[in-house]
Amino acid sequence: MSLLSGKKILLGVTAGIAAYKTANLVRLFIKSGAEVKVIMTPASKDFITPLTLSTLSKNPVHSTFYDKESENELWNNHVELGLWADIFLIAPATANTLSKMTNGVCDNLLIATYLSAKCKVFFAPAMDLDMYKHPSTLDSFKKLQNYGNVMIPATSGELASGLIGEGRMAEPEDIVAFIEQEIASSLPLYGKRFLITAGPTHEAIDPVRFIGNHSSGKMGFELAKAAANLGAEIFLVTGPTHQTIAHSFVHRIDVISAEDMYQACHQYFENIDVAICSAAVADYKPKNVASEKIKKKVATFNIPLEPTKDILKSLGVSKKHQFLVGFALETNDEVANAKSKIKRKNLDLIVLNSLRDKGAGFATDTNKVTIIDADYIGKDFTLKSKAAVAKDIINEIMQRIYA
Incomplete structure (x- = not known):
């Protein structure tokens, strides 16, 4: 575009x-x-x-x-x-x-x-x-x-x-x-640099299998389009996805694992103005990755796991001038969990959506969100297309960075 x-x-x-x-x-x-x-x-x-x-x-x-x-x-x-x-x-x-x-x-x-x-x-x-x-x-x-x-x-x-x-x-x-x-040069986000993460991560078990999730990357890609259309330069770090984007202001960086995404985010974070972490990053990864395909030999099979690096928290620790936005996909105690994430990860804004809301979550063209700021003040939005939700999120960010 x-x-x-x-x-x-x-x-x-x-x-x-x-x-x-x-x-x-x-x-x-x-x-x-x-x-x-x-x-x-x-x-x-x-x-x-x-x-x-x-x-x-x-x-x-x-x-x-x-x-x-x-x-x-x-x-x-x-x-x-x-x-x-x-x-x-x-x-x-x-x-x-x-x-x-x-x-x-x-x-x-x-x-x-x-x-x-x-x-x-x-x-x-x-x-x-x-x-x-x-x-x-x-x-x-x-x-x-x-x-x-x-x-x-x-x-x-x-x-x-x-x-x-x-x-x-x-x-x-x-x-x-x-x-x-x-x-x-006449657009409201001209001169601003955004780091946006999108999609899932794939954590390898062996050369052919991985631990992943159902994230399609649609929300992150729509955020990239919305910000780019307002003049921002975008660094879009995306996990494996079928989503495409063609915009002269968007630089796409493809990654696979949580570690890959962690490294890419920290590579660009120092020189950006706004970071939006909308990717569904795996919380755990296999402790050991088999070098060859694992054969089916026994009735049960256990995979020891270890935590991945917390990308959002690490950015919150290292942020200086950056405006940091996180996402929270919850299934219970949604608002309380989202508010605790704001404090723990030093966020300026969090976008909450619940899998209990019909039409929200992974692999849909729509989303229903609540945006909560660092003062724990929330704003509810109705079910909308992800393109419209992206515009709402970018508008909320602009209101705060230009306040």
Whole structure:
């Protein structure tokens, strides 16, 4: 998932050789889950065809105020296009177009739409070295940014003229990343780093058997998505699970055993702001792990167990500035057990759910929780999807870290 998912992106293409890169740019936007419409200046059609961009964007491409070739000569409303967009990107932005944007020279559909746009406008310059450094171009850069537009700087490299220097349009992947970062910088958790644990752990008995539990990892993964969508950088430490996540702000760290998870958590804990331990970590593990598969030879078989390391308690001992959140899955004396866990493990917040509540617990798409803070004040929530529960938990955390 990308921060561009669900966004409406209007791409303005002007007459520069870098226009060939817009095919890949549109493809990346679509892959990110965005809806894309394209406006081309008439001269830009010499560099890339409208058919290419229309096919990739799955929308008609506009270049004039009305379609002369259409039977009804359809009017392309620049005001509607400007209002439709959440993001307007002009790439490549030639010196000619930049000058028109700066001075309001409204002689084509792209400039008319730019002057009507209500959304944030990005522009990615592309031109030869001397043009890029010319005082008039530098003045355009400055004025456009003063107007509130966001410049995606050109890079250095070999240019169409054969010169080597600044003026090469940023690569499509870098443009997408730049816009995502710009969006993230306005989100409430931007700059915060989260450590989130998810899933079960598997404690080996022999090479083919293990002690485990029914945790699916869904709750932890939903927490990671919810926090990442608010701009946080996530370190998701997960035990064995079929859950997947694709988000540019989420770093997934796969582990198997409680010891693996302990090591991973302590590796990242020092440099994070919030830790949410939602994984169902095994409390015990086999004292000895057989090197070969254990054969069925006797009627009864005993496996000596020993405690695993208490990850949550160890983080509570070592925490300094971190906000620490634990989970408690209980079957009896739920609130009392959860409150005792807050004190014993030095938590700032605990999320309680009970296996006695229908629709809560392992391997479901829903959950019903009570959130209790360090002052033992609890807040009950109704049965919701785990995605909605994750948002509730993240909101409770934000209220406290920004109090």
